[in-house]
Amino acid sequence: MAKILIVDDEPHIRLLLEQTLEDFEDDGVELIMAENGAEALEIIKAERPNLVFLDVMMPKMNGFDVCKAVKNELAMDDVYIVLLTAKGQESEKHQGLDVGADVYLTKPFNPDEIQAMTSNILGLA
Amino acid sequence: MTMYPADSKILIVDDDAFVREMLSSILEASGYRITTAEDGVDALEKYEADQEIQLIVSDVNMPRMDGIRLIQELKARNLEVPIIMVTSVNSISVAVDALSSGAIDYVLKDEGIQETIEITVKRALEKHQIKQHNKRLVAELAAKTREQENTLSYLNAIIGHIPDGLLVTNERARITLVNPALGGMFRQAAGPVVGRDCRELFADTLGPILDAISPTERTAVTVQVALEGGRIGSAIGTAVYRRVEGEEDEFIGYLIIVRDITHQKEIERMKDDFVSTVSHELRTPLTSVLGFAKLIAKKLDGVIFPLVPRDDPKVERAVRQIGDNVGIIITEGERLTKLINEVLDLSKMEAGKVEWHLAEAEAGELVKRALDATAGLFTEENLTLVEEIDPDLPRLYCDHDRIMQVLINLLSNARKFTDQGQIRVRVGKAEMGGEAAVVFAVSDTGCGIARENLAAVFDKFKQVGDLLTDRPKGTGLGLPICRQIVEYHGGTVEVESELGRGSTFSFVLPAAADRG
Structure with missing residues (x-):
């Protein structure tokens, strides 16, 4: 059963992503929430989600560091990571891809795009 | 040197009327103008009253004031006039006295005086004139020197107070001058540096600037350099030329100015x-x-x-x-x-912080891609899109995405302000300062822009839409961004418009230089 981890310190953004993705629960996808980077990393290790929507600017551990830990140190290549940033700097995009993120999206994101991307990655047509 | 005038005026002083008469007639015969006095007191009065007197011929022994006193009195009054002493044959010591007191010469009162007086007067006048001339030269020289010293201390005061660092070298990069501000900016410049090689002494900071300056091209080179105490400086270097009359300017060295831009x-x-x-x-x-x-x-x-x-x-x-x-x-x-x-x-x-991804590009290709990206905008039936792309265009060297951004912006602007008619995209050959270039133009048959608003369309937050309430609002930053992008590429943007008839926005980009 596929798992999606949603990581953001803003509760409204978590809620938005949850509502955007809740239709996938009908397909048996499990949605998991985390409020910061450290918590996210623990969950990733324990649950090994297929897809992670990961905020960049967060307390405790930022998204770049989580991404680096997952992709480099833990070498969990099968965890697909979508970085979501509110900064929108071009240099950050390079940084995001350098730490191994699969996709780098700028907020505000389009829910339709998130849904389409999810179906694609999880192979749910 | 100009000679003294032959009719110089001479004052003859003697208590003996016979001698006065004799000397007067000798010198008058030579063309001099003569005036006479009977003793020192009389001579002093006459000399002070008559500015024309250029020489005094005086007896030594006279009542009231003798010749030696006369010399001293003249000197005491700062009156500079040459005096020839006429002395007796048997009193050479008096002659010596007279000379040491300041007489210019002496003649002996003997039978040869007729010849000697004439030559002595002539010599004395010449000698005096040379003396005066030399004095004038010395005074002029002193004035010139003072003037130069003033200029120099003026310049030194200015250089000493320039808050920016200043360094000058000769044509072989040997340092010839630094100002105190530079000493505060670089550890190496704290001690004496004149004569040192700038490239060597400032190898990590100012040295490389000299290599970047081309003495043939007169352009300044700006480089960011690290200063003492973790501060940041902006150094501008340029070659220095001296103007040489009727010849090509002479390259005499380098000049570097360093400004502390830490705060900035x-x-x-x-x-x-x-x-x-x-x-x-x-x-x-x-x-x-x-x-x-x-x-x-x-x-x-x-x-x-x-x-x-x-x-x-x-x-x-x-x-x-x-x-x-x-x-x-x-x-x-x-x-x-x-x-x-x-x-x-x-x-x-x-802020110059954009990462530009420059590459060769085909102008027509960029336009086709921009038209594809905006195809969705041009589906209205009463709006036709016309393309005019010159098939033989020079290649460009540009940031593809950014130029696309400009084209898409112009196309969507044209659509936004045009309800019906035609939108025409033209790409053609152009020229910029004699070099090959490409012009892109987007014309519409839309509402147009009033003449008084034309100049402001490329300004931030200025929108023609402000005047038209039923138009979709933009951000007011699209065209300023277009201008920044085009100008970064060395190009120019332009707009022509007629209210109610339509507008043409165009930009010109220089063609790629022959990149070998």
Whole structure:
């Protein structure tokens, strides 16, 4: 059963992503929430989600560091990571891809795009 | 040297009328003008009264005031006049006295005086004139030297007080001058540096600037350098030329000016941080607003509205309005997003912080891609899109995405302000300062721009849309960004318009230089 981890310190953004993705629960996808980077990393290790929507600017551990830990140190290549940033700097995009993120999206994101991307990655047509 | 005038006026002083008479007649015969006095007191009075007297011929022994006293009195009064002493044959010691007191010469009162007086007078006048001339030269020289010293100390005071660092070298990069400010900027410049090799002494900082300056091309080179104490400097270097009359200017060395820009950099960094933070703080709530609005629109259309009975006109109207209103929230949210992106973009461009990805490009290809990207805009039936692309265009060297951004901006602007008629895209050959270039022009048959507003269209937050209430609002930053992009590429933007007839926005980009 596929798992999606949603990581953001803003509760409204978590809620938005949850509502955007809740239709996938009908397909048996499990949605998991985390409020910061450290918590996210623990969950990733324990649950090994297929897809992670990961905020960049967060307390405790930022998204770049989580991404680096997952992709480099833990070498969990099968965890697909979508970085979501509110900064929108071009240099950050390079940084995001350098730490191994699969996709780098700028907020505000389009829910339709998130849904389409999810179906694609999880192979749910 | 000009000779003394032959009719110089001579004062003859003697208590003996016979001698006065004799000397007068001798010298008058030679062309001199003569005046006489009977003793020293009389001579002094006459000399002071007559500015024309150029020489005194005086006896030594006279009543009231003798010749030696006369010399001393003249000297005491600062009166500079040559005196020839006439002395007796047997008193050479008096002659010596007279000379040491300041007489210019002496003649012996003997039978040969007729010949000697004439030659002595002539010599004395010449000698005096040479003396005067030398004195004048010395005075002039002193004045010139003083003037130069003044100029020098004036320049030194200026150089010493320039808050920027200054370094000058000769043509072989040997340091010839530094100012005190430079000493505060570089550890190496704290001690004596004149004569040292700038390239060697400042190998990591100012040295490389000299290599970057081309003595044949007179352009300044600007480099950022590290200063003492972790400060940041901006160094501008240039070659120095001396103007040589009738010849080519002579290259005489290098000049570098260093300005401490630490504070400026700090302000720039704070501004960047500010823009980036504001952008972050705006995006986060905007993500919720826009995201939820889109989810609501979807749920309303997909789940709620189909279940709402439309029999009641009030309900029917409410459903329609809710749908419209959510649509407006989404449109406005997207406009706000665009504004944030463009403010960030423009701020980075103005700060020179954009990463440009330059590559060779085909102008026609860029236009085709821009037209593909905007195809959705041109589906109206009463609006035709005309392309005129010259098939034989020089290649460009540019940032593809950024030039596309400009083209898409111009195309969507044209569409935005044109309801019917024609939008024409033309790409052709052009020239910029004698070099090959490509012109891109987007013309529309839209509302046009009033003449008085034309100059402002490329300014930030100026919109023609401001005057037209029924037009979709933009951000007011599209065209300023276009201008920044085009100007970065060394190109120019232009607009022509006629109110009610349409507008043409165009830009010219220089062709790629022959890149070997």
